[in-house]
Amino acid sequence: xxxxxxxxxxxxxxxxxxxxxxxxxxxxxxxxxxxxxxxxxxxxxxxxxxxxxxxxxxxxxxxxxxxxxxxxxxxxxxxxxxxxxxxxxxxxxxxxxxxxxxxxxxxxxxxxxxxxxx
Amino acid sequence: xxxxxxxxxxxxxxxxxxxxxxxxxxxxxxxxxxxxxxxxxxxxxxxxxxxxxxxxxxxxxxxxxxxxxxxxxxxxxxxxxxxxxxxxxxxxxxxxxxxxxxxxxx
Numbered sequence: 580x581x582x583x584x585x586x587x588x589x590x591x592x593x594x595x596x597x598x599x600x601x602x603x604x605x606x607x608x609x610x611x612x613x614x615x616x617x618x619x620x621x622x623x624x625x626x627x628x629x630x631x632x633x634x635x636x637x638x639x640x641x642x643x644x645x646x647x648x649x650x651x652x653x654x655x656x657x658x659x660x661x662x663x664x665x666x667x668x669x670x671x672x673x674x675x676x677x678x679x680x681x682x683x684x685x686x687x688x689x690x691x692x693x694x695x696x697x
Numbered sequence: 698x699x700x701x702x703x704x705x706x707x708x709x710x711x712x713x714x715x716x717x718x719x720x721x722x723x724x725x726x727x728x729x730x731x732x733x734x735x736x737x738x739x740x741x742x743x744x745x746x747x748x749x750x751x752x753x754x755x756x757x758x759x760x761x762x763x764x765x766x767x768x769x770x771x772x773x774x775x776x777x778x779x780x781x782x783x784x785x786x787x788x789x790x791x792x793x794x795x796x797x798x799x800x801x802x803x
Binding site for chain 1: 698728729731733735740741742743746747752782784786788789791792793794795796797798
């Protein structure tokens with residue numbers, strides 16, 4: 580069964596850091612680009628970042644550039660998101676997700692992990 | 698960044714209705730657009746990719762159309778499980794922006 584499960588969320592103070600992890604099962608992440616998407620309380624979905632299959636190409640939304648770092652460990656079938664210099668507006672449910680062809684649309688979503696910055 | 702808008706922001710429907718949601722991109726994105734359904738407390742679900750291709754397992758009452766800048770998601774014969782928020786997302790240029798969502802309610 581294809582599945583993504585995030586972990587690592589929690590409550591932190593502004594300026595602190597957090598590392599989110601995402602473990603895949605039922606498929607090999609090395610074959611896919613992987614995304615992070617978030618949803619702040621009462622708000623819509625916001626695309627955060629993407630990483631290429633080999634981990635060399637990474638893109639971020641402007642609001643997290645220089646603060647968040649996406650990475651992957653294909654040998655462990657895991658994806659990570661390092662969050663630093665956290666702000667209250669980063670409070671959200673964070674989803675990892677699989678990008679598929681064509682266009683890298685998201686066909687598999689994780690269960691989500693909640694980050695609260697307060 | 699490409700701006701993506703949706704209309705309406707919410708709409709009222711009854712079981713059996715046909716509803717349409719519009720998504721507009723700020724520039725030509727060809728067919729690089731997907732539609733998702735999101736029910737609170739669950740993970741979003743892919744409905745349509747490449748503007749008009751139905752994702753595996755999605756009921757055929759869902760359909761997508763459009764290309765360039767204007768796109769439509771149509772639900773024919775709305776079912777009780779379809780009351781949710783629907784989002785479009787463009788995949789032409791980073792960042793892969795979402796529309797603000799359309800809430801379909803009773």
